[in-house]
Amino acid sequence: MKRRPAPHTTRLPRKGRLVITVNGKKRSYAGPAFKRLIDVLREDFGLTGTKEGCGEGECGACTVLLDGLPVASCIIPVSQVSGRKVETVESLANRSLSPLQRSFMEEAAAQCGICTPGILLTAWSWVKAGGSADRDAIRRHLSGNLCRCTGYQSIVDAVVKTIKKRGGR
């Protein structure tokens, strides 16, 4: 059988070069294949909104959306996202802040802020999938994102507020 690349990947002719759709734009990357996604986003693409916390996939600070699902970008080699879609916190605001980000401000759902980009993306994955305003369900979905400042109440409040504003319940 003839070898062909898996349909979800884009193999470019030039060796070691890969293309990733980041925040809706195709970006090409030519560095080492085993560089971590977070480092490629921050160093190669200049998207410093993504923060590194623990560096071991435990705290959720580095969360980005990969094909729409929250993942820890500190434990993904960039070669594994070749041909796929990545969304970072920079994708949320379109000239002005998104309703979710506004709710976070209104509810004071951030203090030091290092966990905020990751929490926004995990929360956004819940909201955009039509997740309910049930506080326990929101907490479960966000349980891989640690925040040592807020105590989480205001974060859950902000997510509930966003869902209600969108007509959800």
Place this chain on the structure above:
Amino acid sequence: MRGHPRSMKVLRPVDADEAVRLFSQHPLALPLAGGTDLMVSWNMGLLNDKTVLDLSEIRGWTGVKKTAAGLSVGSLATHAELRDHPEVRRSFPLLAQACAEVGSVQIQNRGTIGGNLANASPAGDTFPALAVYEARVRTVSKHGRRVLPILDLFAGVKKTVLAQNELIEAVDLPFLPSRPDRQVFRKVGTRAAQAISKAAAAGLLWLGKGGVVKELRFSLGSVAPTVRRAKTAEAFLAGRKPTRRAVEEAAELLAGDISPIDDFRSTAEYRLAVCRNILRSFLGAPPSGLP
């Protein structure tokens, strides 16, 4: 110390044949699937200058297929896929539940069943569920293919019986002969998310005429070097009514089926007590405190 990307060589096979060929050519390569464990070690700088065999593009190893005999779960199926899969939820709910309690959403979206198995952590949360479902692990190597009962896969803490060039292709789940009368999955840890289990248990119970135990399958994780079926307790209860006395005796027998240890997460005493209480409550008997 950190991981140095330039020191790494990455191989990306797209099918099983290519994976086996590359693995034979690079016998020291580290198989990589979702990376939720390997990348943690790599970030600590423990795996520099290595070759990685990235299996994530092998399409034939993804997804869940239904056959007449059961489900065949590709080794690259993620915990999130299994958590949400309607047929897994219907026929193998304890596995779906275990997958929903692994790590966090971020980990469930990346971690694979094959990686979880190959990693062979004593605290692998899917293993008790796979053990009561009597899952079979299908592997491939340059010597061909073979099928292993799940309990035969593990050789010890973080050790499997897999040969150096052998890879997990799929996990087969045979449909149960009939719907169990009772089932349980319990993970006991410091916190539901991210905490590694102190103990985990899965149980299936079929009752016969007069409330007699027709069959009990009870499996425990994190309380021995590998996942265990509570064979003596299961055998003791088979054919008996689960009276309070019979359950107490079975709970006593659990001590011989597992070998919990004291470590930084818990104590042997607590682990045994908690396993006994899960068995007790599963069989309708009251729990008991520490002796």
